[in-house]
Amino acid sequence: MKQKDKKVVKRLKENLNNTEVLENDYYDELQGDSKSKSKRTSEKSRLSLKKNLILKKGRIVEVKSNYLNIVRIGDIDYPCSISGRLKQYLFKTKLLTAVGDWVEVDFTNEPDYRIEELLPRHNTLCRFSGDSFQKEIIVASNVDYLVITASWLMPMLKPGLIDRYLCIANINDLNPIICINKIDLCKDISEAELALSYYKKLDIPVVFTSTITFEGIQELKDMLTNKDSVFSGQSGTGKTSLINCLEPNLNLAVSEVSSFNEKGVHTTSQAQLIKWSFGGNLVDTPGLKTVNLHKNQKNLVPSVFPGFKDYTAQCYFRSCTHDHENDCAVKAAVSEGIIPVERYESYLRIMESL
Numbered sequence: 202m203k204q205k206d207k208k209v210v211k212r213l214k215e216n217l218n219n220t221e222v223l224e225n226d227y228y229d230e231l232q233g234d235s236k237s238k239s240k241r242t243s244e245k246s247r248l249s250l251k252k253n254l255i256l257k258k259g260r261i262v263e264v265k266s267n268y269l270n271i272v273r274i275g276d277i278d279y280p281c282s283i284s285g286r287l288k289q290y291l292f293k294t295k296l297l298t299a300v301g302d303w304v305e306v307d308f309t310n311e312p313d314y315r316i317e318e319l320l321p322r323h324n325t326l327c328r329f330s331g332d333s334f335q336k337e338i339i340v341a342s343n344v345d346y347l348v349i350t351a352s353w354l355m356p357m358l359k360p361g362l363i364d365r366y367l368c369i370a371n372i373n374d375l376n377p378i379i380c381i382n383k384i385d386l387c388k389d390i391s392e393a394e395l396a397l398s399y400y401k402k403l404d405i406p407v408v409f410t411s412t413i414t415f416e417g418i419q420e421l422k423d424m425l426t427n428k429d430s431v432f433s434g435q436s437g438t439g440k441t442s443l444i445n446c447l448e449p450n451l452n453l454a455v456s457e458v459s460s461f462n463e464k465g466v467h468t469t470s471q472a473q474l475i476k477w478s479f480g481g482n483l484v485d486t487p488g489l490k491t492v493n494l495h496k497n498q499k500n501l502v503p504s505v506f507p508g509f510k511d512y513t514a515q516c517y518f519r520s521c522t523h524d525h526e527n528d529c530a531v532k533a534a535v536s537e538g539i540i541p542v543e544r545y546e547s548y549l550r551i552m553e554s555l
């Protein structure tokens with residue numbers, strides 16, 4: 202154990218003097234990414250679960266703080282605290298729980314509702330704190346779709362940005378949907394089809410929409426029905442308009458709230474799970490503009506870049522970066538015209554930026 206970690210463990214032990222936790226458990230929590238951490242937490246917490254609790258399964262729809270979570274059980278939202286037992290396993294994460302988490306709530310001391318168990322997360326959508334620590338922050342968990350929102354014009358379609366979001370979707374285990382909005386501004390639809398053909402060939406769902414002519418709105422709604430989705434994309438592409446179009450009654454404060462208010466004071470702008478009337482949920486995440494690729498994820502990009510997966514296995518070097526290496530299946534596919542050179546250049550730009 203590193204000296205620095207030893208100090209942290211000592212301090213944590215002092216804070217938790219009533220609880221029995223193995224030193225290894227502390228060390229565990231200092232390691233690994235949020236996803237594996239949450240899995241371990243869930244496993245360990247189950248081992249020490251108290252008896253005779255009245256547990257009901259629910260889903261976190263809002264995280265107000267580490268002390269107050271809103272949990273939806275059936276159709277009712279309950280304010281819940283987190284049991285001390287659970288906290289001890291989660292101490293190293295900035296926020297213990299995330300919107301979208303499935304949890305078990307104890308009703309023994311009603312109306313003092315307490316989260317006693319965190320069920321394993323299927324996936325987590327993470328971003329990295331802006332400060333120099335670049336700490337991983339879970340924006341939401343158990344999300345089905347990342348709706349990558351771009352506009353045909355104003356702002357102009359940037360396939361390079363779509364590539365970046367597709368990498369993020371792959372890394373986070375989210376299913377992508379590419380939504381090209383403002384299609385009313387496209388004079389010739391075959392141009393748009395051509396621009397997106399690479400992704401369509403990869404079986405990534407692409408939908409062309411307009412919140413003015415309503416083209417594609419029903420198609421998008423059908424895709425999102427009974428699923429949990431998060432919209433992400435450059436500002437001005439029409440995310441708020443699309444959401445209000447899908448759910449006119451919502452009239453969202455779809456919050457592109459920056460994390461600083463006018464006075465420059467930091468406001469917590471947490472995610473929220475909002476029910477669609479047609480089934481499923483919208484994950485409204487004010488901070489999602491900052492979802493980004495982290496430099497520690499650079500080694501993943503050669504395999505998660507859209508369309509590269511099948512080639513990566515055929516490269517001579519197992520950790521081929523498809524750049525300077527000989528015998529590279531990706532570069533071969535580019536020279537044969539199977540992978541468009543624009544996509545390959547986009548890949549190189551992403552790699553260079555990390």
Ligand SMILES: Nc1nc2c(ncn2[C@@H]2O[C@H](COP(=O)(O)OP(=O)(O)O)[C@@H](O)[C@H]2O)c(=O)[nH]1
Nearest residue numbers: 382383410411412413436437438439440441442
């Ligand atoms: N032409 C056109 N403009 C749109 C469409 N959807 C949204 N807009 C406009 O694009 C601008 C940005 O929309 P907004 O929903 O705020 O984008 P957001 O920043 O991604 O949430 C607004 O002026 C909208 O009126 C569309 O389908 N076609």
Ligand SMILES: [Mg+2]
Nearest residue numbers: 440441455457
């Ligand atoms: Mg908006």
Ligand SMILES: [Zn+2]
Nearest residue numbers: 516521523529
């Ligand atoms: Zn290669």
